[in-house]
Amino acid sequence: MKFKILVLLLITLGLASCNKDEEDLVVSYEEMNDLFVPLLIDSRMNFQPIQLDIQHGTHEFFPGVPSQTKGFNGSYLGPTIKMYKDEDVHLQFTNNIGAATSVHGHGLHVPGQVDGSPHNRIEPGETWDVTIPIRQEASSNWYHPHLMGSTAEQVHAGIAGFYIVEDDNSQSLGIPKTYGVDDFPIAVQDRAFVDGRMVDYPIGRTDDLREPTLVINGTVDPFVSVPRSNVRLRLLNASNARSYEFFVEGNLPFHKIATEGGFLESPVELTKLRISPGERNEIVIDMSNGDVELMASYLPTRLNNANPNSDPISRVLYLEVDDNLSPLNTNLAQNLNTIQRYNEGDVVNTRTFDVSDGKINGQKMDMNVINETVNRGELEKWTIKSGRHPFHMHGVAFLILSVNGGPPNHEDVGWKDTFMPNGEGEILLRFDYLATEEYPYMYHCHILEHEDAGMMGQFVVQ
Ligand SMILES: [Cu+2]
Incomplete structure (x- = not known):
């Protein structure tokens, strides 16, 4: 298979002055890995309540080497939950990790009572039964623990997932929107590995945890096969502390179509895009000219000190055109949204x-x-x-x-x-x-x- 190429990823971190425990690291592995695309649970297609078990697991970031992780209904991350504006979603989160947690819907506009904040504590063995009223426009959001003092460790272990909100506009627009074919959730995280095993979270840390290896939806060095047409990536910076500047190899242009809370009014052409922790940005990449490598510079703690010549760079995702897949969206809509601005x-x-x-x-x-x-x-x-x-x-x-x-x-x-x-x-x-x-x-x-x-x-x- 053509992906079995030798990849030598050399990450020389220039941030040692900021984080003394970061060291130069050389990772070599022989093949790219198939991008993990979380299971899609469509709230309209599933009997509710939707059951989400927060559990321990073992996840192979590197083949044959299990790491101790946590996830929802699986070993790392959780299903993508598709929700619809003006509908209610009934969820049941069961805590099987042996420690208290909570599940916050980051980006959801909901009353505090169902927000999943530190006050919506879920004790070990308990189930949080919650009905979430979705009243906001189409957007890419995410769910993750939010317990005071435990959030960093629990997110790091893998407890996070996507909430995708759809509305009439998003379902009728001329944009890529077939999940797992030309529309992908992309959770970007940084992790450290020793002999292929993920290094556990250093409990009690109060300074930024910035680790050397990118993990995308729980996949190290991923590739994905896509049609020769537009492809939409819902980029989520789910890292504990790192900010990134994304770009396409060769500095090819791409389009940003959405910020955290909804679509922009029209696509904005960019060659680079900065995303800090917690932010989401939807981009569309034109695949008509062949394979594309999405890359990221690791930004220093202060973005305005970013130096494109010295910041470490890593590949985020290799997008490979598969002409056996039917081209879908080839003409990106130019009128995406109407934003009622405040005065x-x-x-x-x-x-x-x-x-x-x-x-x-x-x-x-x-x-x-x-x-x-x-x-x-x-x-x-x-x-x-x-x-x-x-x-x-x-x-x-x-x-x-x-x-x-x-x-x-x-x-x-x-x-x-x-x-x-x-x-x-x-x-x-x-x-x-x-x-x-x-x-x-x-x-x-x-x-x-x-x-x-x-x-x-x-x-x-x-
Ligand atoms: Cu801070």
Whole structure:
């Protein structure tokens, strides 16, 4: 088979000054691996409730070498759950990992009571029975643990999956939309291996965990066969701490079609795309001219120090054209969405979040303290001061008003829920659902080590 080529992946990390436990690493292996595409559970096609067992497993990142992992209904990651706007999805998460957890729907606009925050604790042996009302537009979201102090370890072990929301627009648009054929969820993570075995999470770590080897949907050095037409990748940065700059080998252009909370108004042509932890970006790659290698530069902790000549680079995914597959979408729709923009003049309240020194506004997370109170339905402007911390809040999507005094890039003018301003950014947002003192929403840094160490706050929407 043509994939059985010798691949020598040489990763020389230039970040030793930031993370002394990262060392130069040479990994060599003889063949690429078939990209794992998570099972699709369509909420319309399945009897509900959908059962998701959070369990221990063994996963072979390298053939014949089992690693101790965790996942939903499997050894690593979980099924992709397809949901539909204006429908309710009934889920039952059963905790079989022997330690407490929670399952947050990152990107879902739902009341605090069903958000899966640290207050929706699932004890070992318990089942969290939850019905999630989907009222938002088509978007790529994800689910992952969110228990105070355990999130980094549990996500690292493999507990994460995709929630894909569809609506009438997404189902009728001229875009790639056949799951597993020309539409793929792509969870990008970094892991370390010794003799092919994944290195366990260093419990108690408070500094960024940045590891040398990319793992895509639990697959090391993956390839995927695709039709000679447009291919859509729903890129999720599910890494604990790393940010990446994605590009196509040869700097070929591709199109970004969606931010975290929905489609852009029209595709934006790019040659590179930065994604910080927690962010999702949907891109479309034109496969009409043959095989494509999607690559990633590993960015330094501060994005504005990125150096394309010295940052380590790794392949994310080899896309191979298979002419036995019928070409599907060849003409990418140009009108993707209508975004009703907020008017800054309608802002009722402003807040500032200083995300630095392991704290937010000088405070560390306290499960018993509500840090902010927001009124439902009122437009707010939040100023996010963050040099290197991706800031995420629950329950809503926002629009970027400014980044370091200028307008946002064209590819960032859609709905978002995670934002790394690399300085100072202003966002406009309005909450539509309640979050009580019993089940407040969170805002936090999405570097999981920072989140677990307390770089998080709580707010109610009343
Ligand atoms: Cu942080």
